[in-house]
Amino acid sequence: MRQGLGVLGVAIRTEKAMFAIAVAASALYGGMTVASAWALGWATENAVLPAFGEGDITSGVLWTSVLLIMGTALLKAIGVAGRRIFAGVVQYRMQARSRRDVTKQYLRLPLSWHHQHPTGQLLSNASADAEAAWAPLAPLPMAVGVIVMLLTAAVGMLVTDPVLALVGFLIFPAIAVLNLVYQRKLSPLATRAQQLRAEVSEIAHESFDGALVVKTLGREDLETERFQRRAHELRDANIAVGRVRGLFDPMLEALPTLGVLIVLAVGSMRLSDGAINSGELVQVAYLFTLLSFPIRALGWVLAELPRSVVGFERVRAVLDATGSMEYGGATLKDARPAALDVAAVSYAYGEAEVLHDITFDVPAGRTVALVGPTGSGKSTLVQLLVRLVDPDAGAVSLDGVDVRELAYGDVAASAALVPQQTFLFDDTVRGNVALGLELDDEQVWDALRLAQADGFVTRLPEGLDTRVGERGTTLSGGQRQRIALARAIVRTPRLLILDDATSSVDPQVEAKILYGLRDSAESSTTVVVAYRMATIALADEVVFLERGKVADRGTHEELLGRCPGYRNLVTAYEREEAERAAIEAEEEEVSA
Numbered sequence: 001m002r003q004g005l006g007v008l009g010v011a012i013r014t015e016k017a018m019f020a021i022a023v024a025a026s027a028l029y030g031g032m033t034v035a036s037a038w039a040l041g042w043a044t045e046n047a048v049l050p051a052f053g054e055g056d057i058t059s060g061v062l063w064t065s066v067l068l069i070m071g072t073a074l075l076k077a078i079g080v081a082g083r084r085i086f087a088g089v090v091q092y093r094m095q096a097r098s099r100r101d102v103t104k105q106y107l108r109l110p111l112s113w114h115h116q117h118p119t120g121q122l123l124s125n126a127s128a129d130a131e132a133a134w135a136p137l138a139p140l141p142m143a144v145g146v147i148v149m150l151l152t153a154a155v156g157m158l159v160t161d162p163v164l165a166l167v168g169f170l171i172f173p174a175i176a177v178l179n180l181v182y183q184r185k186l187s188p189l190a191t192r193a194q195q196l197r198a199e200v201s202e203i204a205h206e207s208f209d210g211a212l213v214v215k216t217l218g219r220e221d222l223e224t225e226r227f228q229r230r231a232h233e234l235r236d237a238n239i240a241v242g243r244v245r246g247l248f249d250p251m252l253e254a255l256p257t258l259g260v261l262i263v264l265a266v267g268s269m270r271l272s273d274g275a276i277n278s279g280e281l282v283q284v285a286y287l288f289t290l291l292s293f294p295i296r297a298l299g300w301v302l303a304e305l306p307r308s309v310v311g312f313e314r315v316r317a318v319l320d321a322t323g324s325m326e327y328g329g330a331t332l333k334d335a336r337p338a339a340l341d342v343a344a345v346s347y348a349y350g351e352a353e354v355l356h357d358i359t360f361d362v363p364a365g366r367t368v369a370l371v372g373p374t375g376s377g378k379s380t381l382v383q384l385l386v387r388l389v390d391p392d393a394g395a396v397s398l399d400g401v402d403v404r405e406l407a408y409g410d411v412a413a414s415a416a417l418v419p420q421q422t423f424l425f426d427d428t429v430r431g432n433v434a435l436g437l438e439l440d441d442e443q444v445w446d447a448l449r450l451a452q453a454d455g456f457v458t459r460l461p462e463g464l465d466t467r468v469g470e471r472g473t474t475l476s477g478g479q480r481q482r483i484a485l486a487r488a489i490v491r492t493p494r495l496l497i498l499d500d501a502t503s504s505v506d507p508q509v510e511a512k513i514l515y516g517l518r519d520s521a522e523s524s525t526t527v528v529v530a531y532r533m534a535t536i537a538l539a540d541e542v543v544f545l546e547r548g549k550v551a552d553r554g555t556h557e558e559l560l561g562r563c564p565g566y567r568n569l570v571t572a573y574e575r576e577e578a579e580r581a582a583i584e585a586e587e588e589e590v591s592a
Contacts, residue, residue: 004136004305007312011137014097015090019141022090025082026145032076034152034287039068044282083141091137098130102318110325111388115349120202125318128197132311136304143297153287160280160287167266168288171259175252179298182248187306189244193237194310200234203227256289263288325390328405332414337365337525338398338494340385345394347380354380355548358394362541367518367526369536369556372545373569378529379420381545382499385527386417398495416493418501420529422480424472429457430464432472433486447490450516452509453482477504485513496524500531507534514538533570542566 012019043065050061102125106114114122157165207214207223214223267281276284332338340362347355354377362368370378383389384396387403395402403411424432433444444464448454456479460466472480481504488496496517502510511534517526518538530536537556544552544559544566552563559566 003309003313007133007305007308008136008140008301010312011090011094011134011140015093018086018090018093022083022086022141023145025079025086026141027079028145029076029079029083029142030145030147030150031152032072032079034156036069036072036076038156039065039072040282040286043069045277045280079145083145087138087141090141091134094134094137095130098133098315099126102126102130102315105318105321108325109321110390111383112349113321118202118206120205121198122318123205124198124201125314128201129194129311129314132194132307133315134308135311136301136308139297139300139304143301157284157287160284161267161270161276163270164263164267164276164281164284168259168263168284171255171262175255178248178251178255182244182252183306185244185248186241189237189241190306191310193234193241194307194314196230196234196237198314200227200230203230260285260288325387326404327408329407330401330405331407331410332399332401332494334399334494336494338414339364339400340495340525340527341397341400342381342385343395343397345381345384345391345396347377347384347389347391353548355384355391358545358548358550360543360550360553362525362527364399364525366540367514367528367538369539369542370527370529370545371531371536371542371566371570372551376545377548378545379499382417382419382497382527382529385495385497386415387411388417414493415495415497416488416491417497417499418481418485418488420500422472422477422484422501424468424475424480424483426467426470428462428465428467429460429483432468432483433490435487437490439490443490444486447486448482450489450513451482451486452505452513452516453479453486456482478506478509481505482509482513489517493524496526498526498528498530500529502535507532510535511538531570536570 047061047065106122106126154165154169157168203226207227214220263285264281267276267284270276271278271281342358342360345355345358346353358377358381360368370381372378380389384391387396390404395404397403398406398411398414425435429448430441430444433439433447441464445454448457457463457466466474468474468480468483472483475483481501485498485501502513505513510532514528514535515538517524528535528539530539533556536542539556541553542556542559543550544563546565551565552559554562560570
């Protein structure tokens with residue numbers, strides 16, 4: 001309860017004005033609801049009963065009765081509208097603020113943090129958890145505002161007839177105890193249901209993201225079973241919540257009704273004794289029916305608190321996550337190719353060290369190839385070069401400045417990475433290349449030509465305006481890689497890093513791309529992770545990585561002559577490609 005009220009307090013402090021208006025509107029509704037009971041009692045005593053008893057009433061009394069009832073109804077309607085509108089404003093503003101804060105935190109947190117958290121869970125934090133955290137805000141202004149109704153109705157009953165009021169009040173302890181038991185039963189069930197929502201989201205996202213693997217390995221039935229099992233758990237958890245609500249809601253509704261019956265029974269006896277008149281009995285009975293509504297409104301808020309606390313804690317876990325990168329104030333203003341220096345860099349994933357004491361430099365405008373067997377740390381190293389993660393030891397510098405001392409956004413403005421796994425948005429070719437930059441078509445075409453992508457883009461149905469589908473599914477792997485490369489080139493980076501970014505491109509096309517990058521007027525310092533000997537030979541220098549260390553460095557020819565590990569690796573790739581080409585040639589001869 002304390003945690004739940006604390007969550008509500010955050011929202012109230014954040015949206016003071018909107019919440020105050022919503023509560024004021026709810027208070028107006030509560031006050032006018034009680035006033036309508038008084039108006040009904042007055043009309044009964046002064047208009048209805050005389051009309052039946054004497055057969056006639058004055059026009060003044062009739063119009064007064066009509067105006068009282070219609071006036072209170074109109075003000076009550078204004079209160080209802082104001083309460084719902086401004087309560088919704090408070091709720092949706094808080095949900096939107098939480099989603100924005102979570103998303104901004106995702107962008108601030110380093111890649112190492114994202115590696116430790118499933119994507120489905122992150123989606124749940126930004127959607128279902130943010131929504132659940134502020135769900136009680138919809139009924140909260142009503143619950144706070146109708147306290148006015150509760151107090152006004154209680155005072156009205158005491159003023160009208162203290163005896164009947166005290167008889168009616170006896171029902172409230174029973175309602176309070178029942179509501180307490182209700183919350184204790186519901187809280188753990190609601191918590192479990194909220195956790196299962198996140199788990200279902202995780203499994204669904206993982207299955208959709210790995211659709212190609214699932215289908216090619218024939219795991220549809222197994223994935224369906226895995227999702228179904230967790231979905232059934234969520235279903236059972238929601239049913240358990242529904243059962244508790246189904247049991248207690250009728251009981252909470254029945255107790256006030258029982259109170260009304262008791263009040264009417266006792267009131268009838270007092271009416272017979274002449275202690276009260278008919279109008280007072282009607283007024284007390286009606287006021288008592290109103291008392292049940294504030295209690296139910298409070299119950300609605302309390303029923304949402306367990307789920308709200310779970311959602312809020314999951315959102316706070318993201319917002320309180322440590323590891324966000326610190327930035328300095330230095331800037332890189334030079335437009336020429338950047339000089340790269342890697343000094344004694346080490347990095348580990350948990351206890352597993354993947355890079356150890358890596359040291360090399362790339363002079364401005366030069367091209368260096370990173371070569372190494374699988375698992376040697378090449379992809380981790382290129383992430384360090386563009387500061388997606390920070391090294392555990394050592395430093396990466398651009399133009400002599402440690403990248404950790406650069407201002408926010410300065411590394412991204414100077415360096416561009418084209419990763420192994422190409423990602424294209426469900427947008428046009430132009431949109432994927434520009435990606436937020438204000439570029440004219442000629443600039444886009446220049447980048448596409450340098451990436452050897454202008455030919456196939458020209459043949460697309462709508463050219464630059466052709467939509468490439470989700471993740472670029474309408475394009476081949478090589479075409480996607482060239483679009484991603486153009487996206488990096490168009491930003492004229494001072495440091496360009498290609499992490500096996502042309503692996504799906506034909507060797508001849510790859511050679512044209514690398515020659516074009518070297519000969520372009522706006523050439524960059526280039527670091528390329530490569531496997532093909534023809535590609536490596538284009539580099540000015542080669543850094544050979546083995547088991548997370550720099551095993552050797554020098555020109556391609558020098559390493560071929562003195563480094564057996566390097567020679568075996570690069571010639572193995574060449575032999576594999578030659579064997580594949582021979583097999584394809586034989587198959588063509590047989591088919592001919």
